[in-house]
Amino acid sequence: MGPAGVPRKRIAARYAAAARRSGRVTLAAGAAFYLFLYGFGETTAATYALFAAVSMAGLSRIPGTGRQRAAVLARLVPVCWLLVAVGTYLAVRTWTAVAGMLVIGFALAFVAAGGPRAAGAAPGLQLLYILPSFPPYDPGSLDERLIGTTAGLLLLILAEAYLFPDPPTVPYRELAARAADTAQACVRELAAPPWRLSAQCAADAAAAISSLRPMNVAEADRPAGPGVHERALSQTGLSARTLLARLVRLPAPPGGAGPAEPGRKILEAVRRTAAESAECLRGATPATGAREGLARARAGLVASHPEPAAAGAGAGARAGAPAIPGPPEPVAVLRWYAGLIEAADAALAMSTAAAISVRGRAAAPDPPPMRFWYARMRAPRLWWMRLEGHAGRRSVFFQNAVRISLALAAARMVAGLDTLPHGFWATLAALTLTRTTVRETGTTVRLALTGTLAGALLAAVLLAAVGTDTTVYAIALAPVMLLTFTLGPVKGVGWAQAMFTVTIALVFAQLAPATWQLAELRLLDVLIGSVIGAVFGLLAWPRGAHEELQRSAAVLMRGAAEIVVATTAAVAGGGVREVQPAVPGHRSLRHSLILAESAFAQYQSEPEGSYGRRGHAGQPGGAGRSGPAPEPDWQATVMAGHHTLWGADRLMEPPQPGPAPVTVPPLGPDAAEAVTRLGDRVAGRMLLVSAALDPGGDTPAAPVALRDPAFDGFAARPEGAPRLYYMTVFWLDSLITDLEHIAGTARN
Structure with missing residues (x-):
């Protein structure tokens, strides 16, 4: 098979996955919507049933098999009830609605620190809170809202568990x-x-x-x-x-x-x-x-x-x-x-x-x-x-939560103060179009507005031609929803906004008489939400994870240097070693690892052009890219932090099983001096790499040679050196190798 066959296979797989997801969403949302609207004549329950399914499967991206997603959704049902109830009661006043959007929006976005499933469910939960925050302000209809939400979620759970299973992956x-x-x-x-x-x-x-x-x-x-x-x-x-x-x-x-x-x-x-x-x-x-x-x-x-x-x-x-x-x-x-x-x-x-x-x-x-x-x-x-470790401005999860909660609160304030018709759409646009970098947000907004304009024109023509004949809208809704959730994830945000605009028009045209002006309002709301998202994308950490990755990696290397110095000093000094030694800096280095890993994960998800990313020689896109210098191997940086922690723990634990402390005499003058000198040298190289990962105005752009051919400390055999000495030297040598991988100078 030629090279062109690989992209075709990937595109086909993406279409197949999107079609399976679209089929589940369409069946669950459509069945619940038609049941309440045409079976019981309940517009409120029909609205919440449809949006419950759409939010938790169309907007959310909960990873896993169908059974795994169904299990996550089942656990989230009480959370969805709570969000609908709180949103209903806080919506009656603009200031309480804005405050709720700020606090709850932050909490739902910040919970993404809990892992991929929490992060995948967060956007859908946001939508379920946004929906009752807008007119009609009717706490008396809470029971209908909860009934509709429950029905939509239950049908979605059944669809996820039993319909259109995804191909298995290797656990x-x-x-x-x-x-x-x-x-x-x-x-x-x-x-x-x-x-x-x-x-x-x-x-x-x-x-x-x-x-x-x-x-x-x-x-x-x-x-x-x-x-x-x-x-x-x-x-x-x-x-x-x-x-x-x-x-x-x-x-x-x-x-x-x-x-x-x-x-x-x-x-x-x-x-x-x-x-x-x-x-x-x-x-x-x-x-x-x-x-x-x-x-x-x-x-x-x-x-x-x-x-x-x-x-x-x-x-x-x-x-x-x-x-x-x-x-x-x-x-x-x-x-x-x-x-x-x-x-x-x-x-x-x-x-x-x-x-x-x-x-x-x-x-x-x-x-x-x-x-x-x-x-x-x-x-x-x-x-x-986990949450405490990310509760600070240096965490990308914290930054994302602040950015999105401010955008949602601003959108809700604008909708409340200006009595914006269908202000729900403006807030939804702020939620779905705000990205982690200002350049990506700008690109997304341009595509979204173009798609929304095209969808609005198509919806306006449809509404003007059909008028109030809800039968046509009811027949068209299911196939349009199927196309919306199939094409949108594959063809991008422009197609997604265009198709979703048509879908929204078909839904609201069945709930109440609608004219072509409904499409005009949709375009206006998306424009307002996009502007709000772009403004907060510009003001709140506009470079995404790039700067935080540089900073956290540099802090990680500085912490690793401290651990190396402390560990080699402890090895040289000997004495009593407990089962859980208290080498300074372990907790802070673990925290630095957490921040670096989360920043690296977000960095990989952001488009390369959003901040001028450069590849490194060890990863795709590095060798042939133009730029002043190759990108460091960030994965090797994270692994160097792990190897530093593990090596320090290993060297400071007792050399035999059992909880009793073990007395370890000093290494001897020559061995102690040699291991201390080696530790200082490796720590110095770590500081040079740290300066290169996040260079300032007075620091070098790249580290000096990490190995000195004239320095034979790694091959020395001091008098009276026990095996602990050689274990320490091997660990330090492996850390130098890690540093070479970071800088892209590893020996073959």
């Missing part, structure tokens, strides 16, 4: 299980001659890593919610990606004779743990034998000393630690073991997170390590922490 849990299978295959090759990965296995590992990146996962399958299961599943994917990356980087054991006995035990334990994780993710009864065996093997290797017994009795030895007989091991061997320990740690994290994602709090470690801080928390607290 994230299965993607993670496949990545664990790939890790097994990699370990098998590493444990057999020639003790390295084949090109095919390395390519399979890269493909598995790519399949777990959020941008390559269907929105419905992304574990982005704040709950325990979602957080654990997300961490399972991140740990699987880290494990595969560590296995790909792991070289053949020095000497060509294969791994020694401790290395073979670790590799076999990693393989068994990966197999156990895959079985757990696929629904088998979660087991812990392989994970516990790997934990013991890893702890034994960490606690052992690389020096022979006589040399290991000095200042750098642990009390009671087993000695390895024979001559001192070369640096290459020690670094190989350090890489093996990192791979084992990633496998342990993947296994633990997989068990938590399946069993929830019942599988949480006791006491939980820092990396699983969420495992024993209940859903309300985790939701509160």
